[in-house]
Amino acid sequence: MTIATFNVNGVNGRLPVLLKWLNETTHDVVCLQELKTSDEKFPVGALNDAGYGAIWHGQKSYNGVAILARGRQPLQRRSGLPGDPDDTHSRYIEAEVGGLVIGCIYLPNGNPAPGPKFDYKLSWFQRLTSYAQTLLKYDTVLCGDYNVVPTASDAVVPARWLADAVYFPESRQAYADMLTMGWTDAVRRIHPEKGVYTYWNFSNRHGYDRSSGLRMDHLLISPALSPRLQGAGVDVLVRGWEKPSDHAPAWIELNWPGKSH
Template sequence: MKIATYNINGINGRLPVLLRWLEQAKPDIVCLQELKCPNEKFPLAAITAAGYNAIWHGQKSWNGVAILSKTPIQEVSRELPGEPEDTHSRYIEAIINKMVVVCLYLPNGNPYPGPKFDYKLKWFKRFIARAAKLMELELPVMLVGDYNVMPTELDVYKPERWIDNALFRQEVRDAFQQLLKQGWTDAIRKLHPHEKIYTFWDYFRNAFARDAGLRLDHFLLSPQIASRLKKAGVDKEVRGWEKTSDHAPAWIIIGK
């Protein structure tokens, strides 16, 4: 089974890119972030025609997450517990093929310091609490999406330039490590522990051509599914397509 995550950076504007990649990569499950469209504007007809079921949690102009699957999806929740007044569309949780699949878009947090960074840490704290509850279920669970975190210096092209960026602040990296200590496996790093692997390249300063990238998109797997991990990678070439997202799709393959 192939599971992918892709920050699409505007699903309607980049729908041709998404459909081309779906046809080429043929993932079984896809977690999408940054839909940037209200619920009623989600391109369900095109997604269905491509062979996928879909659930989504949209928001006008910003955020938005969705899960696509070739098999039926049972939605569990579209709210991260802990803050009823949080209106950002950043979380959706479902059951697919007897697995719990969480799609998340963790806040960027810039500029640091400031209220956006404070919100990021608070959201992360809530997510860590939810992850702990999911781990207690002792089921196959995957936490998939754009974490807006570079966990280590290997995950950023010039770490010394990012020390005070909200994506690389020590508080954020510590929060990611707190997640891992619950028992989650960082799938890409498990299979590629020493390789330079990026999932994001800025549109500016010729970043993609220079391979000045960041690893922001992650798969965290519970022990019940981590033992079935076979392969992991990034479809880097998609970042070079015309009118593409600034992220590339990342993927893992799970055995039976």
Template sequence: MKIATYNVNGINARLPVVLRWLKESKPDVVCLQELKSPDEKIPKSEIEEAGYKAIWHGQKRWNGVAILAKENIEIQEMSRGLEGEPEDEQSRYIEAVINDTVIGCLYMPNGNPAPGPKFEYKMRWFARFSKRAKELLDHNVPVVLTGDYNVMPTEKDVYKPERWVDDALFRPEVREAFHHLVAQGWTDAIRKLYPEETIYTFWDYFRNAYGRNAGHRIDHFLLSPHLSDRLKAAGVDKDVRGWEKSSDHAPVWIELKD
């Protein structure tokens, strides 16, 4: 099974790119982030014409998450959002069961400027997500937690790390929270297969970042112990970032043995 994650940075604005990528890459399951669309304007018919069914939790500005699955794959929604902050109405998490595997699709808050209220919200959201991750591990079932974590875990994951020491994606508190999350028992899929390589998933629109390969690795796959040994391949469809009117992220994918 091939599972992908892609921060599309606006599903309607990037729809031709998304549909082209789906046709060429043919993932079985796709997690999308930053839909930037209310529920009623999600392009459901176009997604279905591409051969996928979908569940989503939309939001007009900035947020929104979705999980797509090929037509022959059953998808059952489990939950939307995270417990622990009832007044939080941002659409940043959706969870489903696909082929007896729990798929969690997340869009972690950016947190900038840091310090400040946005950074404090990011850390609270991270704590709530970590709590949910631990609950899923305790259920002792196969789980994939993937999406835009807005975290650069190590210096290998950012171009010129010395320039990012005060950024909310690279601050020590955030990196430590990510490491504590992984230490629950999760496997970072990209790092398992490519422990030392410089691999990026995001390139800013400004300063020719993509042309200079001045990127970050902020889109991650975490696998529960049931799936770690089934990991067969992983990669980044970097060329998609260079397509006309593409997102500032590139799709990231893994393949699991049956």
């Protein structure tokens, strides 16, 4: 079974890119972030036609997360993180797919930092860490745009990001705390070397600024899934398609019962 995560940067505006990618890759589970659409305008019909069932948690113009499953309907477990009933951002959704618990995350960016947005990022991250503790006992994949560059190896030019919230020590420490709890960074487990990136700045020229590469879209797996991890990668070519997102999809492969292809 393959599980992928993709910050689409506007699901309706990037729908041709999303549908082409889904058709070419046939991942079993796909988590989407930054939908930038209200619930009623989510393109469920087009995704159903592409062979995917879907659940989503939208928000007009901002945020938004979704979980897609090929050939089946994800069973929703939760929408939104616990811990702050006043938080109206659509940043977390959770489903059961084929016996796996799938959590889809769009962690706050936190810029400009320091400031209120960075404080919100750290607060949200703390809520995620607390809730993630309860998911360690399940066969769980927590994936999405974490808006965190964990180490210097996860940036082409680390010095470019020293003043950015995605690279602040507090952000990196919060991510490290997740790993200390028992979560495994699946992509880094398979690819321990430098040179794996999921994000690049838009460029004024055709294409994108390759020197801005970052890895901040992650798939964390619970301890029981660690021995089932068989592969991982990034569909880098998607970043170079016409009218792309600034992110490329990352994915992992698990040796998991009930594989649908």
